[in-house]
Amino acid sequence: MAGPPPDVAAARSAVRTVLGDLPPGARVLVACSGGADSLALAAATAFVAAREGWQAGAVVVDHKLAPGSGEVAARAAAQCRDLGLDPVLVRAVDVRGGPGGTGAGGPEAAARSARYDALAEAATAVGAAAVLLGHTLDDQAETVLLRLARGSGIRSLAAMAPVRGLLRRPFLGLRREQTEAVCRAAGLEPARDPGNAADGPWRAADGSALRRAAVRERALPALVAALGPGVVPALARTAEQLRRDGDLLDAQAGALLDGAVVAAAPLTLDAATLAAAHPALRSRALRTAALRAGAPPGALAAVHLDALEALVTGFHGQGAVQLPGGVEARRRCGRLALHPAGTPPGGGTE
Numbered sequence: 001m002a003g004p005p006p007d008v009a010a011a012r013s014a015v016r017t018v019l020g021d022l023p024p025g026a027r028v029l030v031a032c033s034g035g036a037d038s039l040a041l042a043a044a045t046a047f048v049a050a051r052e053g054w055q056a057g058a059v060v061v062d063h064k065l066a067p068g069s070g071e072v073a074a075r076a077a078a079q080c081r082d083l084g085l086d087p088v089l090v091r092a093v094d095v096r097g098g099p100g101g102t103g104a105g106g107p108e109a110a111a112r113s114a115r116y117d118a119l120a121e122a123a124t125a126v127g128a129a130a131v132l133l134g135h136t137l138d139d140q141a142e143t144v145l146l147r148l149a150r151g152s153g154i155r156s157l158a159a160m161a162p163v164r165g166l167l168r169r170p171f172l173g174l175r176r177e178q179t180e181a182v183c184r185a186a187g188l189e190p191a192r193d194p195g196n197a198a199d200g201p202w203r204a205a206d207g208s209a210l211r212r213a214a215v216r217e218r219a220l221p222a223l224v225a226a227l228g229p230g231v232v233p234a235l236a237r238t239a240e241q242l243r244r245d246g247d248l249l250d251a252q253a254g255a256l257l258d259g260a261v262v263a264a265a266p267l268t269l270d271a272a273t274l275a276a277a278h279p280a281l282r283s284r285a286l287r288t289a290a291l292r293a294g295a296p297p298g299a300l301a302a303v304h305l306d307a308l309e310a311l312v313t314g315f316h317g318q319g320a321v322q323l324p325g326g327v328e329a330r331r332r333c334g335r336l337a338l339h340p341a342g343t344p345p346g347g348g349t350e
């Protein structure tokens, strides 16, 4: 008996692998935009879940950013129901600032943040153990290239994680053309790039969306033309290798931080222990310390970490360092104390 077409088999196997730790009866949700990637994911998940005993549903987010977005969402939801997914939730979100909104990261970032909030809420509402996203190997390669172009460390070049909290990305090893083939094999007609179509004018205002489009439409094709098709999987492989290295460095930096802690509240660290460590570990430990003290991750920049580093290795009596989130770092008597917002840091420096 002939098996399924190779791309369909690959998609199913990817879903089975990424959900392999879930017990029978576990509930999962496919985050479906109606585009080829997430529609293929919906089809593969419906098939695999029925055989493995998982309860698979879907969630479609309507960003309400363009006329007709409700119909796009309703169509995606109907396709998910036809595939046998249950329940299928549609969540309409209010993107802060609306069309043309000017949040710190632009409307694209506001839409993404609203979407991830809605996915988390939907998962809680149905008791889902995982939310599946349709990012492919091509998305991963684009992300690596974008981040390389911006100048990034290991953590950033590791790009998207296959599993992070509730979120799982089974298709990071699949090409975009494979998800299109899965849709064709299942007789599914994807919406034409629902992200872009739904976003239209507001998306044009956002630099990150334009940069991604430039990478997708011009930079990667130029690299493929110059260096051959292997460049796309090679970029994605880079992310995978760096993720492993980054995990090791994070674990070692965590051990360094634990060994440097002399008090937990406010977080107080022994400066000599940190100064004796490798700079790659020290910078990670300082970043984690700042986060632990309450600095928001998105706002913590190189300039803040450089100032913390100077308190450890270049101390000459300088005053406190102000970190995002109202956190204040101060060196006194060979110790580095990080005071969360609202706590009185007390006296002078050493």
Ligand SMILES: Nc1ncnc2c1ncn2[C@@H]1O[C@H](COP(=O)(O)OP(=O)(O)OP(=O)(O)O)[C@@H](O)[C@H]1O
Pocket: 030, 031, 032, 033, 034, 035, 036, 037, 038, 039, 059, 060, 061, 062, 063, 115, 132, 133, 134, 135, 136, 139, 193, 194, 195
């Ligand atoms: N409106 C939405 N509702 C639910 N999930 C979404 C929505 N938009 C994106 N996602 C999820 O995030 C993933 C990545 O979305 P993004 O728009 O960045 O990529 P994409 O390659 O265009 O994906 P797709 O072809 O599935 O739209 C999607 O595959 C899907 O799982």
